[in-house]
Amino acid sequence: MLSGAGRWLLAGDASQALRWFMSAALAILAGAVGYLGLHAVLCARKIPLRNQLPGALATGVGWWALQSLGGFYVTRIVTQSSDTYGVFVLVLGLLSWSYLLGTLYLYSVEFAAVLYDKRWPRSLSGRDLTDQDQAAFEALSHREVRVRGTQMNIEVPRNPE
Structure with a gap:
């Protein structure tokens, strides 16, 4: 939502490079905040916030990369598929995206824990x-x-x- 808001806010007179940078920065921020929220809720072992930042940054960058890959997937593959197979392509794409995002979160938590310990x-x-x-x-x-x-x-x- 933050990355979409960034594109909307900068849709006017900002340069293309500034729009791209701001949308990437907001997507990375959204991924990092999501990581920190999930870590606070799901993990039994509490690690100080300062030690979670490398994992949060890794998740944010991965979130941005998956979001960009998802946009490419939708514009190139989903829109080119037929009405019959379009639904299946969309569902399989979302399942794959969710799996990759979960794996990214798991690796980021492990990365932060290894650095902390x-x-x-x-x-x-x-x-x-x-x-x-x-x-x-x-x-x-x-x-x-x-x-x-x-x-x-x-x-x-x-x-x-």
Whole structure:
């Protein structure tokens, strides 16, 4: 809605580049605000707002890219399809767009959490474990404890065979 409002507000005498920049900025802002709202409602673990900003920015840029891709899809594919298949093309396009948006949100939340917990760099092969790998294993094992007061000692070898 914000990006559409930006295009409407600048429809008069503004230059094409300014209109494009403002609509992109408002779309990115809308995506970032949507991310922050979803994070506040859906996530059990609360991360400070300052640490959520990288994920919010990534979601905003992705939202803008998906919105641009959706506009291209509608103008090039949906309007060119027949009346019979146009409905199916539109529905499948919306389902794909929703899936991509959900995946984008999930990756952005993970990105913000990794930055907040300082869980990088991680080993890709699992052979040469880093300190962050050790901390991740320890945090995972403590999350899996079902009985309060349980004491656990975690020892993961540095170079598992």
